[in-house]
Amino acid sequence: MSVYTVVSLDAVQDFAQRFNLHVVALNPIKGGIENTNYFVTTSDGREFVLTIFEIIPFENAAILAELMYRLSTHGLPVAVPLADGAGQRIHILADKPAQFAPRLAGSSPHLPQQAVPTIPQVEAVGIALAQFHLALQDDPLQHNTTRQTTRGHLWWARIKDELRVHMPLAHQQLVDEVFAKFDLIKQQHPDRPKGLIHADLFRDNTLYVGSQLSGLLDFSEVMVDDWLLDIAITLNDFCSTWDDVQHPVALNAEKVSIFLAAYQHIRPMTSDELAALPIYLAIAACRFWFLRLDVASVNHAEGRVSEDVMEKDPEEMRRMVVDRLRLAVQ
Numbered sequence: 001m002s003v004y005t006v007v008s009l010d011a012v013q014d015f016a017q018r019f020n021l022h023v024v025a026l027n028p029i030k031g032g033i034e035n036t037n038y039f040v041t042t043s044d045g046r047e048f049v050l051t052i053f054e055i056i057p058f059e060n061a062a063i064l065a066e067l068m069y070r071l072s073t074h075g076l077p078v079a080v081p082l083a084d085g086a087g088q089r090i091h092i093l094a095d096k097p098a099q100f101a102p103r104l105a106g107s108s109p110h111l112p113q114q115a116v117p118t119i120p121q122v123e124a125v126g127i128a129l130a131q132f133h134l135a136l137q138d139d140p141l142q143h144n145t146t147r148q149t150t151r152g153h154l155w156w157a158r159i160k161d162e163l164r165v166h167m168p169l170a171h172q173q174l175v176d177e178v179f180a181k182f183d184l185i186k187q188q189h190p191d192r193p194k195g196l197i198h199a200d201l202f203r204d205n206t207l208y209v210g211s212q213l214s215g216l217l218d219f220s221e222v223m224v225d226d227w228l229l230d231i232a233i234t235l236n237d238f239c240s241t242w243d244d245v246q247h248p249v250a251l252n253a254e255k256v257s258i259f260l261a262a263y264q265h266i267r268p269m270t271s272d273e274l275a276a277l278p279i280y281l282a283i284a285a286c287r288f289w290f291l292r293l294d295v296a297s298v299n300h301a302e303g304r305v306s307e308d309v310m311e312k313d314p315e316e317m318r319r320m321v322v323d324r325l326r327l328a329v330q
């Protein structure tokens with residue numbers, strides 16, 4: 001659970017007045033590691049999600065809110081933040097940018113880990129990811145998102161060097177091998193279309209009602225990059241054998257094949273993308289290995305040790321890097 005900013009019911013009731021809502025209950029949300037989120041219930045029984053943005057500045061939260069609105073017009077199941085009477089969707093709470101969005105129905109397919117995600121759920125996310133990639137390809141807003149991302153290209157270029165020097169030799173060698181192979185394959189296979197990517201579409205950022213995808217959540221990592229990177233990030237999480245205690249990060253071949261077929265039903269991948277996929281799976285796992293190490297280090301530096309702060313295991317992602325690199329060099 002991550003609640004970095006604690007707010008009182010009174011403060012949220014004040015905040016909600018601009019939307020003509022009367023809040024009666026407030027419950028911290030277990031899950032995210034970046035922002036503070038609460039489920040909020042109003043007197044008429046409706047439910048909303050209050051998000052307090054911990055890292056990104058006001059203007060960037062406003063771009064994300066507009067992005068949600070535009071994606072919703074393409075039929076994607078996203079939570080569009082409420083606008084006040086003046087049309088403004090982002091406001092200030094506890095000195096930070098904050099928003100109220102409708103609570104979407106459904107639950108995330110990651111608990112219990114043994115049974116899910118199901119094949120139809122994998123298929124649904126493959127389709128939705130491709131629809132998301134194509135939705136705003138001609139929309140100039142996507143270029144604003146490149147400026148607002150906390151963990152965009154600058155972070156990616158810096159973080160490897162910062163973390164690498166503190167790693168044991170074997171881990172440094174792993175990093176070097178993945179990046180050398182990645183650079184080579186990118187040169188050999190240049191036809192990798194770019195566009196808006198979610199960059200964090202894990203199971204816990206999706207909601208389902210049965211087999212139906214009812215929510216795509218948490219676009220705070222969104223940026224313009226290779227669509228293939230997004231495919232790799234989502235495939236790694238949805239198509240791993242989390243139920244296999246011996247090797248929980250290995251790929252489930254049936255799910256991989258269903259996911260790629262579903263995605264390609266909407267947007268066929270280029271032959272270069274298909275050839276480069278294995279190393280992108282390794283680099284995607286590497287991205288989250290670094291991200292988890294970075295989150296742990298920032299939490300430590302800022303003294304965030306409360307039981308309300310969730311950290312995900314970097315070692316799980318490092319094991320995934322090893323597994324995917326094995327596939328990439330075969």
Ligand SMILES: Nc1ncnc2c1ncn2[C@@H]1O[C@H](COP(=O)(O)OP(=O)(O)OP(=O)(O)O)[C@@H](O)[C@H]1O
Pocket residue numbers: 002029030031032033034035036037049079101102103104105108200204205207215217218220
């Ligand atoms: N609109 C919504 N409807 C329903 N549930 C939501 C909604 N927004 C957030 N949640 C719930 O809150 C959890 C945390 O939200 P979110 O993933 O946005 O947090 P975060 O800290 O910003 O993200 P992350 O750690 O993934 O970067 C989600 O996994 C989901 O369970």
Ligand SMILES: N[C@@H](CCO)C(=O)O
Pocket residue numbers: 033034200202288291292312
């Ligand atoms: N999905 C990320 C959390 C950060 O957004 C992870 O599993 O590390």
